[in-house]
Amino acid sequence: MTLNISFSEETQLFHLTNGDISYIIEIVHNTYLAHRYWGKALRDYGKHNQVPMYKKTFAASPYANRPEFSLEFLPMEFPQSYQGDFKNPAIRVTRNMTIDQIRLKYHSHKIINGLPRIPELPQARESSEDLARTLIISMIDDIAKVKVDLYYSIFENSNAIIRSSKITNHGSAILSVEQLASASIDCYYQGQNVTTMHGSHQKEFQLDSHKIHHGQFKTGTSRGASGPQHVPFIALSENNSETSGEVHALTLIYSGNHTELVERDQYNQIRLQIGLNSDHFSWTLEKNQSFYSPQAVLVYSSIGFNGMSQIFHDFATNHIVPPHFRNGTAPILINSWEMSYFDVNEQKMDSLVNKACELGFEAVILDDGWFLGRNNSKTSLGDWLIDKRKFPNDLHHIINKAHLLGLKFGIWFEPEMVSPDSQLLNKHPDWIMKSKWYEPLLGRNQYVLDLAQIEVQDFLISTLSNFIHNYKIDYIKWDMNRHITEPFSQINTLQHPKAYSHQYMLGLYKVINQLTSKFPNVLFENCSSGGGRFDFGMLYYFPQTWASDNTDGLDRQEIQYGASYLFHPYQMTGHVSVTPNHQTQRQTPLTTRQNLASSTNMGYELDILDLETCDTILVKEHIDQYKHDRKLISSSNFYRLSSPFNSNLTAWLFESKNKSEYILTVFRNRFHVNEHHHIIKIPYLNPDADYIFEKNSAVISGTELIYSGIHLQFEKKDWDSIILHFSKT
Ligand code: GLA
Numbered sequence: 219m220t221l222n223i224s225f226s227e228e229t230q231l232f233h234l235t236n237g238d239i240s241y242i243i244e245i246v247h248n249t250y251l252a253h254r255y256w257g258k259a260l261r262d263y264g265k266h267n268q269v270p271m272y273k274k275t276f277a278a279s280p281y282a283n284r285p286e287f288s289l290e291f292l293p294m295e296f297p298q299s300y301q302g303d304f305k306n307p308a309i310r311v312t313r314n315m316t317i318d319q320i321r322l323k324y325h326s327h328k329i330i331n332g333l334p335r336i337p338e339l340p341q342a343r344e345s346s347e348d349l350a351r352t353l354i355i356s357m358i359d360d361i362a363k364v365k366v367d368l369y370y371s372i373f374e375n376s377n378a379i380i381r382s383s384k385i386t387n388h389g390s391a392i393l394s395v396e397q398l399a400s401a402s403i404d405c406y407y408q409g410q411n412v413t414t415m416h417g418s419h420q421k422e423f424q425l426d427s428h429k430i431h432h433g434q435f436k437t438g439t440s441r442g443a444s445g446p447q448h449v450p451f452i453a454l455s456e457n458n459s460e461t462s463g464e465v466h467a468l469t470l471i472y473s474g475n476h477t478e479l480v481e482r483d484q485y486n487q488i489r490l491q492i493g494l495n496s497d498h499f500s501w502t503l504e505k506n507q508s509f510y511s512p513q514a515v516l517v518y519s520s521i522g523f524n525g526m527s528q529i530f531h532d533f534a535t536n537h538i539v540p541p542h543f544r545n546g547t548a549p550i551l552i553n554s555w556e557m558s559y560f561d562v563n564e565q566k567m568d569s570l571v572n573k574a575c576e577l578g579f580e581a582v583i584l585d586d587g588w589f590l591g592r593n594n595s596k597t598s599l600g601d602w603l604i605d606k607r608k609f610p611n612d613l614h615h616i617i618n619k620a621h622l623l624g625l626k627f628g629i630w631f632e633p634e635m636v637s638p639d640s641q642l643l644n645k646h647p648d649w650i651m652k653s654k655w656y657e658p659l660l661g662r663n664q665y666v667l668d669l670a671q672i673e674v675q676d677f678l679i680s681t682l683s684n685f686i687h688n689y690k691i692d693y694i695k696w697d698m699n700r701h702i703t704e705p706f707s708q709i710n711t712l713q714h715p716k717a718y719s720h721q722y723m724l725g726l727y728k729v730i731n732q733l734t735s736k737f738p739n740v741l742f743e744n745c746s747s748g749g750g751r752f753d754f755g756m757l758y759y760f761p762q763t764w765a766s767d768n769t770d771g772l773d774r775q776e777i778q779y780g781a782s783y784l785f786h787p788y789q790m791t792g793h794v795s796v797t798p799n800h801q802t803q804r805q806t807p808l809t810t811r812q813n814l815a816s817s818t819n820m821g822y823e824l825d826i827l828d829l830e831t832c833d834t835i836l837v838k839e840h841i842d843q844y845k846h847d848r849k850l851i852s853s854s855n856f857y858r859l860s861s862p863f864n865s866n867l868t869a870w871l872f873e874s875k876n877k878s879e880y881i882l883t884v885f886r887n888r889f890h891v892n893e894h895h896h897i898i899k900i901p902y903l904n905p906d907a908d909y910i911f912e913k914n915s916a917v918i919s920g921t922e923l924i925y926s927g928i929h930l931q932f933e934k935k936d937w938d939s940i941i942l943h944f945s946k947t
Contacts (some may be wrong), residue, residue, distance in 0.1 A: 494512065551693070588609065626692035749781060
């Protein structure tokens, strides 16, 4: 069976399949859209799993002669309120500010080749290697004159499905869209767990998993950025295993406010939803206007969380990241932040360029501190001009020198922000977000620019374009270091005030879309005080993200492990920093910090101008080794083997796509005198193959590595780590 979307007039079933997975929807009574199945591919579906309908007290029916039929029991594809389904709706609209009832009926459908176009938003891209088909189901409410289109795309080679929704106002009443879920799925409760991710600055991507209780469990954010407090991710799983059991997981291709919800009702039916955060959203539609939800990515795995991650990783590589970065590798860089903080200057950068070249680096990044009067975090954001007191000869000759030495040159910007003490704010006080009546709050001593204003968008596009062009910039680190406390524009917009957060996102996407299209060869790195806005929306424009400001040899293991649920490690950047670590004061060996950074898109931010001789040798060797390994790492299948969240060993494996080359990385964190035996099993290998280990030429059978495992000999010290290269014989 290959990629197919079918509809049967007789059974009224839509069946989306690619031979690996199936997604099945039924049109019931020519009216309702029922969710029937999402999981492993079915050859055919005879409706044998359907919920029986009984006449029940408290259940309401649309039919006088069929009291047993109630939406209380029908698993819905796009549930609405006031129809006897008392769970969370997928849509809420208000007509003329009063009536918020809507009754959508199935109207028509079409099946198209390829993917739909969603205006103004990042979205799944077509890929020549992976064909896609899309089902569009239209539902109409003839009384409210509202049409909703539901989009479902399925791919030939990926077990991800894309869903999104579009609403159109065909009536003359003003329509306020208060909620429009990207995906809503009703399913059968079988004791699944729910997994989400929470976090904070310097502690991103922490996993949270528990039983599904009766009632609603909701995560999400109203901070104007997708994380790090709650990541747009929710999964139902049979167990918490990395290698077995069903997982149904959702994420959003969006970087702003979002909500994830799971609800378990009185009859143990479950509803799973993801979409814009409706508590902080409202969008006004006049006659014939439409609104599109962001796309949701739905992933089904029958082999646990590792299987789920493989699907997310491959999907992001093939359908999200800018295609010209898909198969490439990034330059190994030295970043000035932790070595100099705001104290950057010409002489230091000049020495850094020389030293970087000597050690084998491929790029030098000038982080914060380079622009007009920026000596601390209190000033100058918005005044994107070189500070001549720090760089009396401007930046040109340093950049030219870097280029002559074969190094790329990158620079830090925080374009969405402005400091109170800045020329920009003096000139344009109405460019910041605030309400008419109150003073705005400061976050990291800065205000947020009102990106919904076209003048602000144009300012950012022209300022960054001119800068990149004039200075021949190869890399931009795009930072965003505070959240949006007052989502209000000082300039009147035609939209409802609650539309603002989404308008901000549309403004941001417009700016970064124009810049990345204009400068396709410039590498943009996404950052929000680390991984604070690390999502598939940003990944659509920026192929890599600074995963965390925490570079500690222990904490980073958890952050990278958690982030790898959604993102391939090469989509994260990780730097080797100094010890004691600036965030935790923990001392870890250089090789362990190197091994951890080598498990990502690797760089450095320790002071390489002040290295001891022995460390200079280690740094050189490490860079050489990483140059050798990074093709494999960047294009690998990634497997988590042992979790830092519940053990003293963290282990993961990079596998070449042709399953012949491997890099096994293991961290043994605390040294315990009574723990001297450390076994790692690698369940993902081929039992029929043999594998040869580079270090000692040992040949070990697949079955032994899978079932019996290998002992790893660590040293008598805390924070030790080992990297082993092996290949299939
Ligand atoms: C954020 C980033 C850091 C660094 C600083 C500069 O915290 O995450 O890497 O760029 O800003 O101010």
